[in-house]
Amino acid sequence: MKISRLLLGLCFITQAAAQTPGNYSFVYTSAPQNVPTAKVPDAPLAGNGDIGLTFGGTPDHMKLYFGKNDFWRAYPVYPGGGIAFPGGLDIRIKALSNASYYAEQIPTKGSIHAVFAKDDLKVEVNTLVTAMHNTVITEITANRTCKVELDLWAPEGNTAVVKKGPGWVSRSFSNTPLLEWPSEVTLRMKVYGDQTLQPGKKLTITVTFNKTPEENIAEMKAAHQQWWDKFWQRSSIQINDTMLEKYYTNSQYLFAASSRPGKYAPGIWGPFITKDSSAWGGDYHLNYNYQAPYWAAFSSNYIDLTDNYDQPLLDYMEKGRWHAKDLLNIRGIYFPVGIGPGGLCTTLWPLTPDEMEARYGTRENTIDHGYKFLGQKINAVFGAANMLMRFYSTYDEQYAEKVYPYLLACADFWEDYLKFENGRYVIENDHYGEVMPNLKNKGQWRHMLGDYNSTLSLGLVKMLFKGMINVSTYLHKDAARQAKWQHILTHLSPFPTQEVDGRVRLKSVEKSPSPWHSGAMGLARVSIHGLILPGEVCGPVTDSAFNAILLSDVSHWKDKMQEPGSWGNTFGNGIETCFPAAVRVGYDADEIIKQLKARIYAQSNRNGWITAAGGGTETLSAVPLTINEMLLQSYEGRVRIFPNWNHKKDAKFNNLRAYGAFVISSSLKDGRVEYVKLQSEKGRDCEMENPWPGKAVKLTRNNKPASSTLTGRTFTFKTSKNESIELSPLE
Incomplete structure (x- = not known):
């Protein structure tokens, strides 16, 4: 595996004094x-x-x-x-x-x-x-x-x-x-x-x-x-909450103990393997498990810890092209649910009909030529999400060149797979959940196929083509294809909703033969993946009216709680998804913290590893990402300082990373933002929500006062490469 540059993400730690955390053993x-x-x-x-x-x-x-x-x-x-x-x-x-x-x-x-x-x-x-x-x-x-x-x-x-x-x-x-x-x-x-x-x-x-x-x-x-x-x-937070700071620190520790540049990427259980045949082969499960452990590393300014992520996906491209051509007769790449390093597929169906019957209740072991796709077409694009998150975090041209062929292959696939009907692009037979034979359904599963416009698929496809336009523009590539990509963005089917009992709720899919999928379930883990994290195509800045629907859905998660800690239904999967998503849509910060603590108390190991029934390393991003998003957001193209934090509670962060290749520090004390310090790595324009509503803002550039001031609820200011900027209110 090629060793990437070790210093990426190490820079600029001196702009504010990042502190070593407490012992937190x-x-x-x-x-x-x-x-x-x-x-x-x-x-x-x-x-x-x-x-x-x-x-x-x-x-x-x-x-x-x-x-x-x-x-x-x-x-x-x-x-x-x-x-x-x-x-x-x-x-x-x-x-x-x-x-x-x-x-x-x-x-x-x-x-x-x-x-x-x-x-x-x-x-x-x-x-x-x-x-x-x-x-x-x-x-x-x-x-x-x-x-x-x-x-x-x-x-x-x-x-x-x-x-x-x-x-x-x-x-x-x-x-x-x-x-x-x-x-x-x-x-x-x-x-x-x-x-x-x-x-x-x-x-x-x-x-x-x-x-x-x-x-x-x-x-x-x-x-x-x-x-x-x-x-x-390299980065730090202080939120005056010893319990969450302890789990924040420990989660960062366990991820750093699992992932390093120049090394193989960690699987579901990281390097903490104690026997052969660990669950799901300890593989790279592509319908979220593989991607999620890295999510907090971007905003935590640990970019180098994500260096190993891309290689398994790049290595599988040759097989992915064969799957797309052989099974669907289209261009691009089509990935099964589970892969490993070096182009390995880990998820063939059992090799004999007898094994298949014993494990899955049917003797048919040649489904999709023996590969487990489980009714899902979106896995390769799911893999692209982290690539885009890193690109937006760094605007690293060398990195963009490296992953562009993968992104382009995803675009090829979806250009061919999408259908244009009645003035809109629709997605057929890409399923919201895994559809497969099992002992419970006694091998009877095909009647469950037929999801139409899954929110998971719509969101991730929208993320992909938005990213294609951004990355291709940055690299000055494929300008002639951008009109098609923009047409897809403009005409992709809307996210399905339905009014129930006087409240508009999100639907998982527009329609489905599955009664469970076809109902108006509201925002949940899988739809979050498409819309909010890692899809990042929804939010209060992007579409405040639609965000209000999602926020309403989150506010009703408490109605479905069966026991303490089950908010968001995250005992099985999704603590690293649901809690940051609740932050992003603007749900009450104190309630999120209360429920996060309850979830940790309800289900975690003595080593501080928050556990879930369906996975392992992905939970390591849960606490860091939730807290980071409370203190700093930028995924909608606008930097927001303490966007979802109770301003009656003091907090501080140093050297968190924002989209646009900005590294930012700030402090909130006695209900007031004390300062905002920003290091611009690439010299991009910065759009920011005013940290001091109603006040004009002055800039200090490389320790020299700027002549102009900024005003308004939001403002945009230019930056230069490697420039240090401090913002403060004009009193």
């Missing part, structure tokens, strides 16, 4: 219970965006599970295929049998600290995944003599070949039929010190992946802490 007083698991482990976690460490086991038998984002069993069916488990390290200290348990996951240090005690014996364990090296360092000390036993291991089975020698173990997949490419990982252990612990002496164990262990442990640890110190300085 997550503490364990008993051993983790949910390890190993097919989903999110309930254990202390550490990682470097490639290697993941899950700290499981008990004091007398610690089990360190190692995951790696690029270790896949490249088999196109799960279970069996998907991201694989490399192995682990067992640390046995028999003297700690039935000892007390204490461990903490420390985001600011990117490390795990544990203390185990029994009678007069106390053992301390510190472990981390070095930020700049693929080495796990574990240090153990004790206050009296005790023996440590070490066992480096890799699991057998699942057609793996396991080899072992002194201080190393390897696991590989290579000769399995249908395997698309081979993979291998080698763990190499080095021990420094005596395995019979002595008071005042340290036992250090390193486990290095795929190369000879590094010798200078002190240098690795210093580089590790320096990386995390700089990471926390």
Whole structure:
């Protein structure tokens, strides 16, 4: 995978003093219970965006599970295929049998600290995944003599070949039929010190992946802490809410531990893999799971952490073109629901009719030539959403050139697939939800096909062609095609609504054979994807009247609550979608915060990972994105400072990123915005909603007062590349 520029998103952190967050550790007083698991482990976690460490086991038998984002069993069916488990390290200290348990996951240090005690014996364990090296360092000390036993291991089975020698173990997949490419990982252990612990002496164990262990442990640890110190300085928020600040910080930590530039993209469970055949193969699920973990990184100014996102989509383009031609006889790219790295499809139907019948209630395993599209045509465009979010956030020409062929292939597909009927473009048979055989419907599913103008499809297609015009104009490409794209935008079918009991509500689809889809359900997770996030084609600036309908729908989410924390129906999926969407449509900020806290209390692990039934890493964007959107919005082309925040509550943010390639800091104190500081990376015009309603605004450019002032409810001012601007009210 090509390594992108590491400094993108690191710039301009000095314009306002970003602060390192408080400790905000997550503490364990008993051993983790949910390890190993097919989903999110309930254990202390550490990682470097490639290697993941899950700290499981008990004091007398610690089990360190190692995951790696690029270790896949490249088999196109799960279970069996998907991201694989490399192995682990067992640390046995028999003297700690039935000892007390204490461990903490420390985001600011990117490390795990544990203390185990029994009678007069106390053992301390510190472990981390070095930020700049693929080495796990574990240090153990004790206050009296005790023996440590070490066992480096890799699991057998699942057609793996396991080899072992002194201080190393390897696991590989290579000769399995249908395997698309081979993979291998080698763990190499080095021990420094005596395995019979002595008071005042340290036992250090390193486990290095795929190369000879590094010798200078002190240098690795210093580089590790320096990386995390700089990471926390890149942006920050202060909202005087310790609980949310803690989850905000921890979510950023877990995402940074899962994703880095130059590394393979994380799947549904990130690098925290503790067994083969994790749920959904731990793959890149394209109908939102793969995209959502990155959403908060854009506004949090962690652009470089999104560098790895595009490559799997670009790698699948060749197969995507074949799917479009072979199955639909049209141009462009057509993606199944799940893919992996290197052009891998993870989602073939089971290979035999018997397996198909056992799992899905039908013997028909050749649906769509054996690929799982599940009635959805929109997956490739769903993938384009993050590309557009990054483009608008950076206006990086090199990046735009890189992803433009993908965007253009999406446009080719939808130019051919859309139908122009009665003066409008319509979308047939692209389904709001997954339509598939299963044991519950006993394989009877085709009668559910036929969604017409799904809000998911309409919104994302509108997002695509709006983006095509913006990106092609920026790159001076395909000017002759813009008339067609504009015609589609202008004539795309309106989003369906229906009046029920005197209130206009959003419909999921204009019409459908599914009674559930065809009703006026109001705004929900899937329609949010098309309209608000990541679609970004609706909002109070774009269309205030339609936004009022969406806001009304959100205000009725409480009516559907079955239990505390279920606001927005996010126990299954969607916490990272519904809460930021409620912010964007303008729902009451205090109520959103109240419901967000209730959701966290209702369903989250002891390591601070907010859990959902249908996914994992996507929830890491939930708290950061919700808070960021309360403090700063720009997705509708207009910068809005504290747009949905209770102005009676003090708040502050440093170095959040806005569309237009602006990095912004501001403070709200005693009901008044104190200042707005803006760094313009690309010199674009900035449209801003006046932070001081009714007052004129003065500009200071590169520490020099500007001669003119700005007035009005909104205003636009020019900027220069790399210019620092401060806005303040003219008193």
